[in-house]
Amino acid sequence: MVSPSRTMSVHAKARRGGLRRREAIEGFLFISPWLVGFLVLNLGPMLYSLYLSLTRYTIVRDPVFIGIQNYIDALTKDRLFLVALEKTGYYAVVTVVVGLTGSLFLALLLDQNLFATDILRTFFFLPSLTPIVASVFLWGWILHPNIGVLNYLLRQIGVSGPGWLTSPEWAMPALFIIALWGSIGGGRMVIFIAGLQGIPRELYEAAHIDGANIWARFRHVTIPLLTPTILFNVILGLISALSVFAIAHVGTRGGPVNATYFYVLHIYNKGFADSEMGYAAALAWIFFVIIVVFTGFQFWLQRHRVHYEGGLR
Amino acid sequence: MARTATMAPAAKRSRVRPGPIVNRVLLYVIAASLVCLLMGPFLWTIASSLKDTKEIAQFPPILFPERARFENYAEVFRMVPMWSFIRNTVQVSVLAVFAQVISATLVAYGFSRFRFPGRDLLFMVLISTLILPREVLLIPSFLLFKYLGMINTLTPLWAPSLFGGAFYVFLLRQFFFTLPRDLDEAAKIDGANSLQILWQVLMPLCQPAMATVAIFSFLSHWNEYLEALIYLSSKENFTLAVGLRFFQQIPNDAQEPRDQLLMAAALIMTAPVLLLFFTAQRYFIRGIVMSGIKG
Numbered sequence: 237m238v239s240p241s242r243t244m245s246v247h248a249k250a251r252r253g254g255l256r257r258r259e260a261i262e263g264f265l266f267i268s269p270w271l272v273g274f275l276v277l278n279l280g281p282m283l284y285s286l287y288l289s290l291t292r293y294t295i296v297r298d299p300v301f302i303g304i305q306n307y308i309d310a311l312t313k314d315r316l317f318l319v320a321l322e323k324t325g326y327y328a329v330v331t332v333v334v335g336l337t338g339s340l341f342l343a344l345l346l347d348q349n350l351f352a353t354d355i356l357r358t359f360f361f362l363p364s365l366t367p368i369v370a371s372v373f374l375w376g377w378i379l380h381p382n383i384g385v386l387n388y389l390l391r392q393i394g395v396s397g398p399g400w401l402t403s404p405e406w407a408m409p410a411l412f413i414i415a416l417w418g419s420i421g422g423g424r425m426v427i428f429i430a431g432l433q434g435i436p437r438e439l440y441e442a443a444h445i446d447g448a449n450i451w452a453r454f455r456h457v458t459i460p461l462l463t464p465t466i467l468f469n470v471i472l473g474l475i476s477a478l479s480v481f482a483i484a485h486v487g488t489r490g491g492p493v494n495a496t497y498f499y500v501l502h503i504y505n506k507g508f509a510d511s512e513m514g515y516a517a518a519l520a521w522i523f524f525v526i527i528v529v530f531t532g533f534q535f536w537l538q539r540h541r542v543h544y545e546g547g548l549r
Numbered sequence: 550m551a552r553t554a555t556m557a558p559a560a561k562r563s564r565v566r567p568g569p570i571v572n573r574v575l576l577y578v579i580a581a582s583l584v585c586l587l588m589g590p591f592l593w594t595i596a597s598s599l600k601d602t603k604e605i606a607q608f609p610p611i612l613f614p615e616r617a618r619f620e621n622y623a624e625v626f627r628m629v630p631m632w633s634f635i636r637n638t639v640q641v642s643v644l645a646v647f648a649q650v651i652s653a654t655l656v657a658y659g660f661s662r663f664r665f666p667g668r669d670l671l672f673m674v675l676i677s678t679l680i681l682p683r684e685v686l687l688i689p690s691f692l693l694f695k696y697l698g699m700i701n702t703l704t705p706l707w708a709p710s711l712f713g714g715a716f717y718v719f720l721l722r723q724f725f726f727t728l729p730r731d732l733d734e735a736a737k738i739d740g741a742n743s744l745q746i747l748w749q750v751l752m753p754l755c756q757p758a759m760a761t762v763a764i765f766s767f768l769s770h771w772n773e774y775l776e777a778l779i780y781l782s783s784k785e786n787f788t789l790a791v792g793l794r795f796f797q798q799i800p801n802d803a804q805e806p807r808d809q810l811l812m813a814a815a816l817i818m819t820a821p822v823l824l825l826f827f828t829a830q831r832y833f834i835r836g837i838v839m840s841g842i843k844g
Contacts, residue, residue, distance in 0.1 A: 276693075
């Protein structure tokens with residue numbers, strides 16, 4: 237004979253199992269928009285483009301399987317591939333290093349309890365809201381070689397200004413100026429501010445009592461405690477810098493003499509100007525691998541170098 | 550980042566003791582010159598957009614035109630179908646915002662309030678798509694929408710927002726975690742089903758986070774350039790981003806400088822963004838900060 241309490245617990249278990257299944261079904265239903273989107277707009281296209289990258293495909297004719305020929309061509313024959321890699325790497329390193337240093341500097345400045353900090357922050361932030369196309373227009377005019385205001389100001393101090401966007405040597409620095417203007421006071425600065433406010437001020441006081449000067453406090457308190465924030469900004473900053481496109485497409489079209497010929501421009505030109513979809517897909521996959529390797533490396537670095545508060549390392 | 554950080558201006562602390570006056574003055578000088586560097590180009594652009602064809606090309610340049618020519622802005626609308634650019638951009642952005650807010654809320658609710666097999670793995674997958682630049686998917690996405698017959702329509706620009714969007718799901722999930730589960734439980738005891746709990750109990754509370762999602766989604770669609778470039782081929786369908794470039798590329802037959810008009814066009818595109826910022830500043834800042842705090 238089964239005791240009543242035992243029967244109940246079996247019933248309860250069955251009901252709990254039913255509830256759990258119901259919860260699981262509902263959960264899946266709620267996340268289904270993302271799941272479908274992931275399969276149809278991310279995973280599917282990734283796999284399809286992996287297949288395309290192994291073909292010659294010019295849209296008008298069906299894809300022809302050619303093995304890894306596209307990858308071989310990119311690495312051995314395509315001179316612009318290397319140019320694009322070099323220009324993109326250069327752009328990414330400079331804009332991320334200078335940009336993040338600048339953002340951190342602005343954040344530190346805003347952390348000093350200056351008068352009207354809120355207004356200052358708004359002023360710093362506004363340029364980052366300018367749409368890229370608009371900021372290229374705006375700077376294109378300021379950087380005009382002959383009648384631009386920047387070269388006029390340079391002339392006032394006795395410097396003959398360069399041709400900026402029209403000069404092979406100065407087009408890249410011109411893009412740096414445009415990109416940095418539009419990013420140093422933006423999201424990354426705000427994230428740094430939040431990071432700085434998370435640093436307990438007792439640590440500064442302790443360091444101060446120990447006789448640490450302002451630089452020592454920055455070097456040994458601020459920077460170590462800020463490393464998670466820095467890493468976050470570096471990863472996202474690097475990914476967005478490597479994907480640079482609009483600023484060059486509107487500003488220079490990759491010129492002059494390929495001086496600003498970025499990687500995504502190359503994908504775009506191969507795919508949409510030359511209709512070499514298979515080759516462009518291969519280029520995109522190489523790009524994807526580079527991003528994954530970089531990000532993986534940074535996460536590895538994080539495990540070894542980043543200080544997390546509360547963690548003993 | 551294990552610790553949370555807030556941007557509450559009220560929480561100002563006097564971390565740095567007022568140093569020597571000289572240091573404070575130096576800080577203000579630095580801050581003022583930075584403001585000039587960052588805001589100067591804006592002011593120069595506004596001034597330039599109000600000049601006439603002579604003043605714009607004048608050298609040495611003058612800051613203020615003799616008379617502010619607001620008719621330059623009307624001239625932009627005459628030279629290019631600006632209304633149509635604006636209408637298309639608004640259409641894309643508004644549809645995207647609605648699609649994004651609704652779908653991301655549903656998905657974030659599913660990830661934060663339900664237990665199901667594989668949930669944490671799926672969320673890891675979602676997070677890892679954050680580092681996947683859309684540029685990688687350019688070719689296959691184009692071919693997909695071409696297959697669906699949607700090239701040269703606005704659909705490819707906003708329809709992907711129907712599927713949540715990893716970044717927005719992440720933001721909202723973080724926010725859902727801050728809402729106590731007791732609320733759900735209480736509503737459940739009152740007989741509410743899970744959609745009712747979401748709609749009547751949680752949604753009213755997560756409006757700030759939804760506002761953040763709406764703003765970010767709006768901005769990214771308002772500014773989107775590369776996708777508009779590959780999907781839109783005829784002038785009637787252009788958004789502002791590609792419309793402005795189209796304007797830039799029109800051959801200048803009159804041989805008259807028209808940079809003042811380009812500046813006006815750039816400001817027309819920027820103005821709504823600035824307006825949005827000033828009306829919803831705190832959601833901007835909060836959203837950025839939330840994105841910087843990893844779960």
